[in-house]
Amino acid sequence: MNGLHLTADLSGVDPALPPMTDPAALAALCRDAIAASGLSGVAELFHRFAPEDAQSGITGVVLLAESHVAVHTWPELGGVTLDVYVCNYGSDNSARAEALLDALLKAFAPCDAAVQRLTRAAASTPRQ
Amino acid sequence: MNGLHLTADLSGVDPALPPMTDPAALAALCRDAIAASGLSGVAELFHRFAPEDAQSGITGVVLLAESHVAVHTWPELGGVTLDVYVCNYGSDNSARAEALLDALLKAFAPCDAAVQRLTRAAASTPRQ
Numbered sequence: 001m002n003g004l005h006l007t008a009d010l011s012g013v014d015p016a017l018p019p020m021t022d023p024a025a026l027a028a029l030c031r032d033a034i035a036a037s038g039l040s041g042v043a044e045l046f047h048r049f050a051p052e053d054a055q056s057g058i059t060g061v062v063l064l065a066e067s068h069v070a071v072h073t074w075p076e077l078g079g080v081t082l083d084v085y086v087c088n089y090g091s092d093n094s095a096r097a098e099a100l101l102d103a104l105l106k107a108f109a110p111c112d113a114a115v116q117r118l119t120r121a122a123a124s125t126p127r128q
Numbered sequence: 129m130n131g132l133h134l135t136a137d138l139s140g141v142d143p144a145l146p147p148m149t150d151p152a153a154l155a156a157l158c159r160d161a162i163a164a165s166g167l168s169g170v171a172e173l174f175h176r177f178a179p180e181d182a183q184s185g186i187t188g189v190v191l192l193a194e195s196h197v198a199v200h201t202w203p204e205l206g207g208v209t210l211d212v213y214v215c216n217y218g219s220d221n222s223a224r225a226e227a228l229l230d231a232l233l234k235a236f237a238p239c240d241a242a243v244q245r246l247t248r249a250a251a252s253t254p255r256q
Contacts, residue, residue: 001137001200001207009129011250045173047191061189061196063175068189068198072129072215079129079250085211087200112251122139122207123240 003067003087004094005118006101010082012111015054015075019107023048023058030062030069033103037096039086040065066093069100080108085120131195131215132222133246134229138210140239143182143203147235151176151186157235158190158197165228167214167221168193194221197228208236213248 018025023046034041046060057073070083084101086093105113146153151174162169174188185201198211212229214221233241 001202001205001209003137003209005135005211007133007246007248009131009248009250042177042187043173043175045171045189045191047171049170049193059170059191059196061173061191061198063173063187063189065177067200067209068187070189070196070198070213072195074129074217077129081129081131081195081213081215081248081250083133083211083213085198087209089202114248114250116246116248118135118244118246120135120137120209120242120244122137122209122242 001087001089001122003085003120004097005083005085005120006097007116007118008082008101008105009114010080010108010110010112011078013078013080013108015078017108020073020075021054021056021058023060026058026060026071026073029107030060030071033100033107034062034064034069036103037100039093039096039100080110129215129217129250131213131248132225133211133213133248134225135244135246136210136229136233137242138208138236138238138240139206141206141208141236143206145236148201148203149182149184149186151188154186154188154199154201158188158199161228161231161235162190162192162197164231165224167224167228208238
């Protein structure tokens, strides 16, 4: 399956931003950014780590028809990691993936973001 | 946040393997492999695409205390994609991530697996 996997490792994010510690705010951010990008969410899961204070982050994922988006927040460090992975089956979703990552980066407004782009593809070995 | 992200794109997987089309079987496989590797699952979500026949795959994720595991199956193509992403905060989880990926690869027994290893790290820019 050919695909594009974008990762971004953010630093210097304001820990007071609601999506850093509020699962509902992070879910809404992801949902809106996915819809705006033209990708399709099919299910979502957001987990808040205990204790639920300003030091505890969220780990969450939205499963897409096109693969997945994952977000982990580290309010105590001002850090966030983002994954946007899309398969390119039927149509090329690369531009949608880039638009989604851009929207998430804009929302978190980090001082710095280390972005990597990974082309994914299986060998075309048919099963014997 | 320093971390290790392993991706594997599998081809030539037997579509009759239960984890290819049965969400409960895939969830059990992930749960067992995570436990054996020494990582810690905190929540999970598995979605079966419609129609629920031999041609429809599963997309799923287990959120870890250490980040996440994601699996997408494509029974119609004999394909599977795997992600194992661990942060190395507090301790180095790289060996556990490799063990988990090995266990999943062994279970899916592909004809071919394209494995990539991505070192993830944010710049250490403190927020001003």
